[in-house]
Amino acid sequence: MAVLLCSRSESAQEWAKAFAALNAFELRVWPNAGDLSEIDYAIAAHPEEGVLAQCSNLKAIHSLWAGIEHLTNDPSLPKNVPIIRMIDPGLTQGMVEYVFGHVMRYHLLTHIFQAGQARHDWAPMDPPLAQERTIGMLGLGVLGGTIAGKLSDFGFNMLGWSRSPKEIKGVDCLHGENGLIELLSRSSILINLLPNTPATTKLLNAENLAQLPTGACIVNAGRGQLIDDDALLAALDTGQIGGASLDVFWEEPLPKDHPYWSHDKVLVTPHIASVTRISTGAATVVKNLRHLMAGGAIDVIDGVMDPGAGY
Structure with missing residues:
Protein backbone atom coordinates (compact mmCIF):
# COMPACT_ATOMS: atom_id res chain seq x y z
CA MET A 1 0.00 0.00 0.00
CA ALA A 2 1.32 3.43 -0.96
CA VAL A 3 1.36 6.42 1.38
CA LEU A 4 1.68 10.03 0.23
CA LEU A 5 3.55 12.57 2.36
CA CYS A 6 2.35 16.01 1.32
CA SER A 7 3.50 19.04 3.30
CA ARG A 8 4.17 22.70 2.65
CA SER A 9 4.61 23.63 6.30
CA GLU A 10 6.73 20.84 7.76
CA SER A 11 10.07 19.40 6.74
CA ALA A 12 8.90 16.64 4.43
CA GLN A 13 12.41 15.23 4.08
CA GLU A 14 12.92 15.01 7.84
CA TRP A 15 9.59 13.23 8.23
CA ALA A 16 10.48 10.90 5.36
CA LYS A 17 13.74 9.99 7.09
CA ALA A 18 11.87 9.25 10.32
CA PHE A 19 9.35 7.02 8.54
CA ALA A 20 12.16 5.21 6.70
CA ALA A 21 13.96 4.58 9.99
CA LEU A 22 10.82 2.86 11.25
CA ASN A 23 10.57 0.65 8.13
CA ALA A 24 7.05 1.96 7.93
CA PHE A 25 5.52 1.62 4.45
CA GLU A 26 5.99 2.55 0.82
CA LEU A 27 6.26 6.34 1.09
CA ARG A 28 5.98 8.79 -1.77
CA VAL A 29 6.84 12.42 -1.15
CA TRP A 30 4.97 15.16 -3.00
CA PRO A 31 5.55 16.44 -5.66
CA ASN A 32 7.50 13.38 -6.87
CA ALA A 33 4.74 10.94 -6.00
CA GLY A 34 3.99 9.25 -9.32
CA ASP A 35 0.45 8.08 -10.09
CA LEU A 36 -1.75 9.51 -7.31
CA SER A 37 -4.47 6.95 -8.01
CA GLU A 38 -2.13 4.42 -6.39
CA ILE A 39 -2.16 6.27 -3.07
CA ASP A 40 -4.06 4.54 -0.26
CA TYR A 41 -3.26 6.89 2.65
CA ALA A 42 -1.99 10.46 2.94
CA ILE A 43 0.05 12.16 5.65
CA ALA A 44 -0.40 15.91 5.36
CA ALA A 45 0.42 19.33 6.76
CA HIS A 46 -1.05 22.25 4.81
CA PRO A 47 -0.95 20.44 1.47
CA GLU A 48 -1.36 22.27 -1.81
CA GLU A 49 -5.05 22.65 -2.66
CA GLY A 50 -6.36 19.97 -4.96
CA VAL A 51 -3.58 17.44 -4.42
CA LEU A 52 -5.52 15.12 -2.12
CA ALA A 53 -8.55 15.28 -4.43
CA GLN A 54 -6.39 13.62 -7.10
CA CYS A 55 -5.89 10.58 -4.86
CA SER A 56 -8.95 8.73 -6.16
CA ASN A 57 -8.47 5.65 -3.97
CA LEU A 58 -7.64 7.47 -0.75
CA LYS A 59 -8.80 5.64 2.39
CA ALA A 60 -7.73 8.07 5.14
CA ILE A 61 -5.75 11.26 5.74
CA HIS A 62 -3.47 11.61 8.76
CA SER A 63 -2.78 15.20 9.82
CA LEU A 64 0.67 16.06 11.16
CA TRP A 65 -0.99 18.63 13.41
CA ALA A 66 -3.69 18.52 16.07
CA GLY A 67 -5.70 21.04 14.06
CA ILE A 68 -7.28 20.09 10.75
CA GLU A 69 -8.28 23.45 9.23
CA HIS A 70 -5.24 23.22 6.97
CA LEU A 71 -7.04 20.26 5.36
CA THR A 72 -10.72 21.14 5.60
CA ASN A 73 -10.21 24.63 4.16
CA ASP A 74 -9.47 22.98 0.81
CA PRO A 75 -12.85 23.04 -1.02
CA SER A 76 -11.80 20.09 -3.19
CA LEU A 77 -11.00 17.81 -0.25
CA PRO A 78 -12.93 14.52 -0.61
CA LYS A 79 -15.78 14.64 1.90
CA ASN A 80 -16.00 10.88 2.37
CA VAL A 81 -12.37 10.35 3.41
CA PRO A 82 -11.81 10.20 7.19
CA ILE A 83 -9.27 12.55 8.76
CA ILE A 84 -7.12 11.63 11.76
CA ARG A 85 -5.85 14.50 13.90
CA MET A 86 -2.37 14.17 15.38
CA ILE A 87 -2.56 13.05 18.99
CA ASP A 88 0.77 11.81 20.25
CA PRO A 89 2.65 11.82 23.57
CA THR A 269 3.46 33.58 22.35
CA PRO A 270 3.88 32.68 18.64
CA HIS A 271 1.70 29.55 18.35
CA ILE A 272 4.18 27.32 20.18
CA ALA A 273 1.92 25.89 22.90
CA SER A 274 2.14 22.44 21.41
CA VAL A 275 4.01 21.47 18.29
CA THR A 276 4.28 18.12 16.62
CA ARG A 277 7.70 16.64 17.28
CA ILE A 278 9.05 14.25 14.68
CA SER A 279 10.65 12.18 17.44
CA THR A 280 7.25 11.10 18.76
CA GLY A 281 4.87 12.04 15.94
CA ALA A 282 6.35 9.67 13.36
CA ALA A 283 5.80 6.65 15.58
CA THR A 284 2.19 7.70 16.18
CA VAL A 285 1.46 8.02 12.45
CA VAL A 286 3.09 4.66 11.71
CA LYS A 287 1.12 2.93 14.46
CA ASN A 288 -2.18 4.36 13.24
CA LEU A 289 -1.61 3.64 9.55
CA ARG A 290 -0.30 0.13 10.18
CA HIS A 291 -3.46 -0.53 12.20
CA LEU A 292 -5.61 0.56 9.25
CA MET A 293 -3.52 -1.36 6.72
CA ALA A 294 -4.03 -4.51 8.76
CA GLY A 295 -7.80 -4.05 8.51
CA GLY A 296 -8.29 -2.44 11.92
CA ALA A 297 -11.28 -0.24 12.63
CA ILE A 298 -10.65 3.50 12.35
CA ASP A 299 -13.00 4.40 15.19
CA VAL A 300 -10.59 3.01 17.81
CA ILE A 301 -7.90 5.51 16.80
CA ASP A 302 -7.68 8.68 18.91
CA GLY A 303 -8.34 11.88 16.98
CA VAL A 304 -10.63 10.76 14.18
CA MET A 305 -12.60 13.78 12.95
CA ASP A 306 -16.28 13.95 13.79
CA PRO A 307 -17.88 15.34 10.59
CA GLY A 308 -20.93 16.55 12.49
CA ALA A 309 -18.85 18.57 14.92
CA GLY A 310 -16.34 19.78 12.35
CA TYR A 311 -13.30 18.55 14.27
Whole structure:
Protein backbone atom coordinates (compact mmCIF):
# COMPACT_ATOMS: atom_id res chain seq x y z
CA MET A 1 0.00 0.00 0.00
CA ALA A 2 1.32 3.43 -0.96
CA VAL A 3 1.36 6.42 1.38
CA LEU A 4 1.68 10.03 0.23
CA LEU A 5 3.55 12.57 2.36
CA CYS A 6 2.35 16.01 1.32
CA SER A 7 3.50 19.04 3.30
CA ARG A 8 4.17 22.70 2.65
CA SER A 9 4.61 23.63 6.30
CA GLU A 10 6.73 20.84 7.76
CA SER A 11 10.07 19.40 6.74
CA ALA A 12 8.90 16.64 4.43
CA GLN A 13 12.41 15.23 4.08
CA GLU A 14 12.92 15.01 7.84
CA TRP A 15 9.59 13.23 8.23
CA ALA A 16 10.48 10.90 5.36
CA LYS A 17 13.74 9.99 7.09
CA ALA A 18 11.87 9.25 10.32
CA PHE A 19 9.35 7.02 8.54
CA ALA A 20 12.16 5.21 6.70
CA ALA A 21 13.96 4.58 9.99
CA LEU A 22 10.82 2.86 11.25
CA ASN A 23 10.57 0.65 8.13
CA ALA A 24 7.05 1.96 7.93
CA PHE A 25 5.52 1.62 4.45
CA GLU A 26 5.99 2.55 0.82
CA LEU A 27 6.26 6.34 1.09
CA ARG A 28 5.98 8.79 -1.77
CA VAL A 29 6.84 12.42 -1.15
CA TRP A 30 4.97 15.16 -3.00
CA PRO A 31 5.55 16.44 -5.66
CA ASN A 32 7.50 13.38 -6.87
CA ALA A 33 4.74 10.94 -6.00
CA GLY A 34 3.99 9.25 -9.32
CA ASP A 35 0.45 8.08 -10.09
CA LEU A 36 -1.75 9.51 -7.31
CA SER A 37 -4.47 6.95 -8.01
CA GLU A 38 -2.13 4.42 -6.39
CA ILE A 39 -2.16 6.27 -3.07
CA ASP A 40 -4.06 4.54 -0.26
CA TYR A 41 -3.26 6.89 2.65
CA ALA A 42 -1.99 10.46 2.94
CA ILE A 43 0.05 12.16 5.65
CA ALA A 44 -0.40 15.91 5.36
CA ALA A 45 0.42 19.33 6.76
CA HIS A 46 -1.05 22.25 4.81
CA PRO A 47 -0.95 20.44 1.47
CA GLU A 48 -1.36 22.27 -1.81
CA GLU A 49 -5.05 22.65 -2.66
CA GLY A 50 -6.36 19.97 -4.96
CA VAL A 51 -3.58 17.44 -4.42
CA LEU A 52 -5.52 15.12 -2.12
CA ALA A 53 -8.55 15.28 -4.43
CA GLN A 54 -6.39 13.62 -7.10
CA CYS A 55 -5.89 10.58 -4.86
CA SER A 56 -8.95 8.73 -6.16
CA ASN A 57 -8.47 5.65 -3.97
CA LEU A 58 -7.64 7.47 -0.75
CA LYS A 59 -8.80 5.64 2.39
CA ALA A 60 -7.73 8.07 5.14
CA ILE A 61 -5.75 11.26 5.74
CA HIS A 62 -3.47 11.61 8.76
CA SER A 63 -2.78 15.20 9.82
CA LEU A 64 0.67 16.06 11.16
CA TRP A 65 -0.99 18.63 13.41
CA ALA A 66 -3.69 18.52 16.07
CA GLY A 67 -5.70 21.04 14.06
CA ILE A 68 -7.28 20.09 10.75
CA GLU A 69 -8.28 23.45 9.23
CA HIS A 70 -5.24 23.22 6.97
CA LEU A 71 -7.04 20.26 5.36
CA THR A 72 -10.72 21.14 5.60
CA ASN A 73 -10.21 24.63 4.16
CA ASP A 74 -9.47 22.98 0.81
CA PRO A 75 -12.85 23.04 -1.02
CA SER A 76 -11.80 20.09 -3.19
CA LEU A 77 -11.00 17.81 -0.25
CA PRO A 78 -12.93 14.52 -0.61
CA LYS A 79 -15.78 14.64 1.90
CA ASN A 80 -16.00 10.88 2.37
CA VAL A 81 -12.37 10.35 3.41
CA PRO A 82 -11.81 10.20 7.19
CA ILE A 83 -9.27 12.55 8.76
CA ILE A 84 -7.12 11.63 11.76
CA ARG A 85 -5.85 14.50 13.90
CA MET A 86 -2.37 14.17 15.38
CA ILE A 87 -2.56 13.05 18.99
CA ASP A 88 0.77 11.81 20.25
CA PRO A 89 2.65 11.82 23.57
CA GLY A 90 5.03 14.63 22.63
CA LEU A 91 2.26 16.95 21.46
CA THR A 92 0.17 16.21 24.54
CA GLN A 93 3.09 16.72 26.93
CA GLY A 94 3.99 19.99 25.24
CA MET A 95 0.45 21.30 25.73
CA VAL A 96 0.39 20.14 29.35
CA GLU A 97 3.62 22.03 30.06
CA TYR A 98 2.48 25.20 28.27
CA VAL A 99 -0.86 25.36 30.05
CA PHE A 100 0.63 24.52 33.45
CA GLY A 101 3.25 27.23 33.07
CA HIS A 102 0.73 29.95 32.26
CA VAL A 103 -1.81 28.77 34.82
CA MET A 104 0.87 28.98 37.50
CA ARG A 105 1.81 32.47 36.31
CA TYR A 106 -1.67 33.67 37.15
CA HIS A 107 -2.24 31.42 40.14
CA LEU A 108 0.91 32.74 41.87
CA LEU A 109 -0.04 36.34 40.94
CA THR A 110 3.18 36.73 38.96
CA HIS A 111 1.41 38.98 36.44
CA ILE A 112 0.46 41.36 39.26
CA PHE A 113 3.98 41.40 40.70
CA GLN A 114 5.46 42.04 37.26
CA ALA A 115 3.17 45.03 36.83
CA GLY A 116 4.21 46.24 40.28
CA GLN A 117 7.87 45.87 39.40
CA ALA A 118 7.38 48.16 36.40
CA ARG A 119 6.06 50.79 38.85
CA HIS A 120 8.76 50.04 41.47
CA ASP A 121 5.85 49.13 43.73
CA TRP A 122 6.51 46.81 46.71
CA ALA A 123 3.01 45.42 47.38
CA PRO A 124 2.96 42.00 49.09
CA MET A 125 -0.02 39.73 48.37
CA ASP A 126 -0.52 36.11 49.42
CA PRO A 127 -1.30 33.81 46.50
CA PRO A 128 -4.04 31.27 47.27
CA LEU A 129 -3.31 27.58 47.59
CA ALA A 130 -4.32 25.34 44.72
CA GLN A 131 -7.36 24.02 46.59
CA GLU A 132 -8.57 27.59 46.98
CA ARG A 133 -8.51 28.25 43.24
CA THR A 134 -11.16 27.23 40.67
CA ILE A 135 -10.04 26.78 37.08
CA GLY A 136 -12.28 26.29 34.06
CA MET A 137 -11.35 24.29 30.97
CA LEU A 138 -13.20 24.90 27.70
CA GLY A 139 -12.83 21.72 25.65
CA LEU A 140 -12.53 18.23 27.10
CA GLY A 141 -11.06 16.29 24.20
CA VAL A 142 -7.86 14.31 24.56
CA LEU A 143 -5.74 17.40 25.30
CA GLY A 144 -8.27 19.28 27.42
CA GLY A 145 -9.32 16.21 29.36
CA THR A 146 -5.71 15.23 30.08
CA ILE A 147 -4.76 18.70 31.31
CA ALA A 148 -7.92 19.11 33.39
CA GLY A 149 -7.20 15.80 35.11
CA LYS A 150 -3.60 16.78 35.86
CA LEU A 151 -4.62 20.18 37.25
CA SER A 152 -7.15 18.41 39.46
CA ASP A 153 -4.45 16.02 40.65
CA PHE A 154 -2.33 19.05 41.53
CA GLY A 155 -5.09 20.24 43.84
CA PHE A 156 -7.03 22.82 41.85
CA ASN A 157 -10.83 22.80 41.79
CA MET A 158 -11.41 21.89 38.15
CA LEU A 159 -14.43 22.61 36.00
CA GLY A 160 -14.68 21.45 32.40
CA TRP A 161 -17.08 22.26 29.59
CA SER A 162 -17.77 20.43 26.33
CA ARG A 163 -20.56 20.32 23.75
CA SER A 164 -21.72 16.91 25.03
CA PRO A 165 -21.64 15.27 28.49
CA LYS A 166 -18.27 13.92 29.65
CA GLU A 167 -16.97 12.18 32.75
CA ILE A 168 -13.40 12.82 33.93
CA LYS A 169 -12.15 11.83 37.36
CA GLY A 170 -11.67 14.87 39.58
CA VAL A 171 -13.31 17.28 37.12
CA ASP A 172 -16.78 18.77 37.45
CA CYS A 173 -17.87 18.30 33.83
CA LEU A 174 -20.51 20.65 32.45
CA HIS A 175 -22.14 21.00 29.04
CA GLY A 176 -24.72 23.05 27.20
CA GLU A 177 -25.48 26.75 27.49
CA ASN A 178 -26.31 26.63 31.20
CA GLY A 179 -23.14 24.66 31.88
CA LEU A 180 -21.06 27.26 30.06
CA ILE A 181 -22.47 30.11 32.13
CA GLU A 182 -21.87 28.17 35.35
CA LEU A 183 -18.26 27.43 34.40
CA LEU A 184 -17.56 31.03 33.45
CA SER A 185 -19.09 32.42 36.63
CA ARG A 186 -16.90 30.21 38.84
CA SER A 187 -13.54 30.28 37.02
CA SER A 188 -10.83 32.68 38.14
CA ILE A 189 -8.54 31.19 35.47
CA LEU A 190 -10.08 30.14 32.16
CA ILE A 191 -8.28 27.84 29.72
CA ASN A 192 -9.48 27.49 26.14
CA LEU A 193 -8.65 24.39 24.12
CA LEU A 194 -11.78 24.32 21.94
CA PRO A 195 -11.40 23.93 18.17
CA ASN A 196 -12.56 26.55 15.68
CA THR A 197 -16.06 25.72 14.43
CA PRO A 198 -19.07 27.87 13.51
CA ALA A 199 -20.47 27.12 16.98
CA THR A 200 -17.33 28.30 18.81
CA THR A 201 -16.38 31.40 16.81
CA LYS A 202 -16.25 34.42 19.17
CA LEU A 203 -17.55 32.27 22.02
CA LEU A 204 -15.59 34.53 24.35
CA ASN A 205 -17.47 37.71 23.44
CA ALA A 206 -18.31 40.69 25.62
CA GLU A 207 -21.36 38.98 27.14
CA ASN A 208 -19.50 35.82 28.12
CA LEU A 209 -16.36 37.62 29.29
CA ALA A 210 -18.63 39.58 31.66
CA GLN A 211 -19.74 36.28 33.25
CA LEU A 212 -16.22 35.64 34.59
CA PRO A 213 -15.27 36.85 38.08
CA THR A 214 -13.69 40.30 38.04
CA GLY A 215 -9.95 40.01 37.45
CA ALA A 216 -10.13 36.50 35.97
CA CYS A 217 -7.29 35.49 33.64
CA ILE A 218 -7.38 33.64 30.32
CA VAL A 219 -5.03 31.13 28.72
CA ASN A 220 -5.90 30.56 25.05
CA ALA A 221 -4.03 27.70 23.37
CA GLY A 222 -6.99 26.50 21.29
CA ARG A 223 -7.86 28.77 18.39
CA GLY A 224 -7.75 32.55 18.06
CA GLN A 225 -11.22 32.66 16.50
CA LEU A 226 -12.73 31.71 19.87
CA ILE A 227 -12.01 35.21 21.17
CA ASP A 228 -13.63 38.47 20.14
CA ASP A 229 -10.45 40.58 20.17
CA ASP A 230 -12.21 43.91 20.64
CA ALA A 231 -14.23 42.53 23.54
CA LEU A 232 -11.16 41.08 25.24
CA LEU A 233 -9.17 44.30 24.87
CA ALA A 234 -12.07 46.26 26.37
CA ALA A 235 -12.37 43.80 29.26
CA LEU A 236 -8.63 44.03 29.94
CA ASP A 237 -8.82 47.83 29.96
CA THR A 238 -11.65 47.87 32.50
CA GLY A 239 -10.06 45.23 34.72
CA GLN A 240 -12.84 42.71 34.16
CA ILE A 241 -10.08 40.47 32.80
CA GLY A 242 -6.84 40.62 34.75
CA GLY A 243 -4.52 39.08 32.18
CA ALA A 244 -4.36 36.92 29.09
CA SER A 245 -1.78 34.51 27.71
CA LEU A 246 -2.51 34.13 24.01
CA ASP A 247 -0.81 31.61 21.74
CA VAL A 248 -3.28 31.63 18.82
CA PHE A 249 -4.80 34.47 16.82
CA TRP A 250 -7.22 35.34 14.04
CA GLU A 251 -4.27 36.19 11.82
CA GLU A 252 -0.85 34.58 12.13
CA PRO A 253 1.78 35.84 12.35
CA LEU A 254 0.11 38.43 14.55
CA PRO A 255 0.29 41.78 12.68
CA LYS A 256 2.97 44.07 14.07
CA ASP A 257 0.44 46.84 14.74
CA HIS A 258 -1.99 44.63 16.67
CA PRO A 259 -2.87 46.06 20.13
CA TYR A 260 -2.02 42.77 21.85
CA TRP A 261 1.70 43.37 21.30
CA SER A 262 1.81 46.48 23.47
CA HIS A 263 -0.91 45.71 26.00
CA ASP A 264 0.59 45.42 29.46
CA LYS A 265 -1.86 42.66 30.49
CA VAL A 266 -1.29 40.43 27.47
CA LEU A 267 1.46 37.87 26.97
CA VAL A 268 1.83 36.87 23.31
CA THR A 269 3.46 33.58 22.35
CA PRO A 270 3.88 32.68 18.64
CA HIS A 271 1.70 29.55 18.35
CA ILE A 272 4.18 27.32 20.18
CA ALA A 273 1.92 25.89 22.90
CA SER A 274 2.14 22.44 21.41
CA VAL A 275 4.01 21.47 18.29
CA THR A 276 4.28 18.12 16.62
CA ARG A 277 7.70 16.64 17.28
CA ILE A 278 9.05 14.25 14.68
CA SER A 279 10.65 12.18 17.44
CA THR A 280 7.25 11.10 18.76
CA GLY A 281 4.87 12.04 15.94
CA ALA A 282 6.35 9.67 13.36
CA ALA A 283 5.80 6.65 15.58
CA THR A 284 2.19 7.70 16.18
CA VAL A 285 1.46 8.02 12.45
CA VAL A 286 3.09 4.66 11.71
CA LYS A 287 1.12 2.93 14.46
CA ASN A 288 -2.18 4.36 13.24
CA LEU A 289 -1.61 3.64 9.55
CA ARG A 290 -0.30 0.13 10.18
CA HIS A 291 -3.46 -0.53 12.20
CA LEU A 292 -5.61 0.56 9.25
CA MET A 293 -3.52 -1.36 6.72
CA ALA A 294 -4.03 -4.51 8.76
CA GLY A 295 -7.80 -4.05 8.51
CA GLY A 296 -8.29 -2.44 11.92
CA ALA A 297 -11.28 -0.24 12.63
CA ILE A 298 -10.65 3.50 12.35
CA ASP A 299 -13.00 4.40 15.19
CA VAL A 300 -10.59 3.01 17.81
CA ILE A 301 -7.90 5.51 16.80
CA ASP A 302 -7.68 8.68 18.91
CA GLY A 303 -8.34 11.88 16.98
CA VAL A 304 -10.63 10.76 14.18
CA MET A 305 -12.60 13.78 12.95
CA ASP A 306 -16.28 13.95 13.79
CA PRO A 307 -17.88 15.34 10.59
CA GLY A 308 -20.93 16.55 12.49
CA ALA A 309 -18.85 18.57 14.92
CA GLY A 310 -16.34 19.78 12.35
CA TYR A 311 -13.30 18.55 14.27
